[in-house]
Amino acid sequence: xIVMTQSPATLSVSPGDRATLSCRASQSVSSNLAWYQQKPGxxxxxxxxxxxxxxxxxxxxxxxxxxxxxxxxxxxxxxxxDFAVYYCxxxxxxxxxTFGGGTEVEIK
Amino acid sequence: EVQLVESGGGWVQPGGSLRLSCxxxxxxFSSYAMNWVRQAPGKGLEWVSGISGSxxxxxxxxxxxxxxxxxRDNFRNTLHLQMKSLRAEDTAVYYCAKGSDSRPDYxxxxxxxxxxxxxx
Numbered sequence: 336x337i338v339m340t341q342s343p344a345t346l347s348v349s350p351g352d353r354a355t356l357s358c359r360a361s362q363s364v365s366s367n368l369a370w371y372q373q374k375p376g377x378x379x380x381x382x383x384x385x386x387x388x389x390x391x392x393x394x395x396x397x398x399x400x401x402x403x404x405x406x407x408x409x410x411x412x413x414x415x416x417d418f419a420v421y422y423c424x425x426x427x428x429x430x431x432x433t434f435g436g437g438t439e440v441e442i443k
Numbered sequence: 444e445v446q447l448v449e450s451g452g453g454w455v456q457p458g459g460s461l462r463l464s465c466x467x468x469x470x471x472f473s474s475y476a477m478n479w480v481r482q483a484p485g486k487g488l489e490w491v492s493g494i495s496g497s498x499x500x501x502x503x504x505x506x507x508x509x510x511x512x513x514x515r516d517n518f519r520n521t522l523h524l525q526m527k528s529l530r531a532e533d534t535a536v537y538y539c540a541k542g543s544d545s546r547p548d549y550x551x552x553x554x555x556x557x558x559x560x561x562x563x
Contacts, residue, residue, distance in 0.1 A: 369549035371488075378538055378553035379480075379488065390551060422488055426548040430502040432478075432490040 337361050337425050341435035347443040354410040356438045358423035363403045367427035370399055370408045373437075374419045382421075383408065410440070418442055445469040445552040447539045452557030459529050459561075465522040465539030465554055473497070473517040476542030478550060479524050481535035481559075491537070492524065493547030502547060507533075531563035 338361040348354045358368070366386040371379040381390040383399035386406060396411040410417055423435040451463040465477070478493040492513040493502045501513050512525040522539055536558050540550035 367548070371550075373488075378555055379550070380553070381549065381551045384543065384549050384551075424488075424490075424549060429547065430490075430493070431504045432493070432547060434488040434490065437487045 336431055337364060337428050337433050339423055339425055339433050339435035341421075341423060341438050343438060344436070345439045345441060347441050348413050349443045350415060351412050352443075354413055354417075354440055356408040356410075356421055356440070358401075358406040358408070358435050360404045360406075360425055362428070364425040364427035366402045367425060368399075368401070368406050369424045369426065370397075371422045371424065372417075372419045373422065379422065413440070445541060447541060447552060447554035449537065449539050449554045449557040452537065452559045454560045454562070455529055457530060457561055457563075460525070460527045461529065461559060463524040463526065463537055463539075463557060463559070467520045467522065467539075467541070470541070472515075472520040474545060476545055476547045477513075477515060477522045478540045478542060478547055479513065479522075480538045480540050480550065480553075481533075482538070482556075483532075483535045486535075489535075493542070494522070495547070496545035500546070526559070529559075529561045531561050533559060534561050535559060 340359045368386045370383040373379040387399045446468045448466045479491040510528045536556040538556045539554040541552040
């Protein structure tokens with residue numbers, strides 16, 4: 336099973352600042368990585384797939400990078416609606432499909 | 444517009460059974476893999492099970508293997524999860540999630556979730 340590790344667990348950021356979230360895989364997942372955003376009481380929403388491709392309707396301030404075992408989600412200028420929990424997920428080697436533990440982006 | 448609507452959640456005694464359903468619309472259901480993903484209260488996401496578009500191939504997390512059965516009805520555009528021998532650790536919101544292709548990979552649409560509670 337591929338273990339996904341996200342850091343930090345919590346990220347305190349001021350509106351308008353840049354946020355950088357990390358995700359590490361226990362073995363290479365190539366570019367088969369997705370990022371999701373989840374707000375309280377809501378279902379997750381797909382942000383990024385293929386490590387760097389934005390899903391339909393996702394603003395350009397969200398960008399993904401990396402391959403192999405190291406991945407980054409960057410939010411270039413945080414808006415109020417971006418404060419949420421973010422999860423990475425690998426789909427290279429399955430079952431099981433596995434998620435990271437999440438990073439909560441909170442208002443500083 | 445893709446819509447996924449789960450139903451069937453509720454409170455069930457340990458050892459009991461429950462059947463979840465997910466009604467899908469807005470896309471060609473049989474062309475896409477479907478999945479169940481759960482989230483225990485205050486915890487992260489855990490993939491539970493997936494099924495190919497045709498329904499021929501099914502996949503399970505070790506934590507539910509032998510207790511849960513995923514199935515789909517491509518005529519009625521419905522996904523099911525039969526859950527047996529339920530345990531307290533199965534307590535979670537269960538989401539129905541659409542795959543991007545005919546085999547499970549990432550999840551491009553999600554339902555609103557249905558809560559399953561198994562008391563300890």
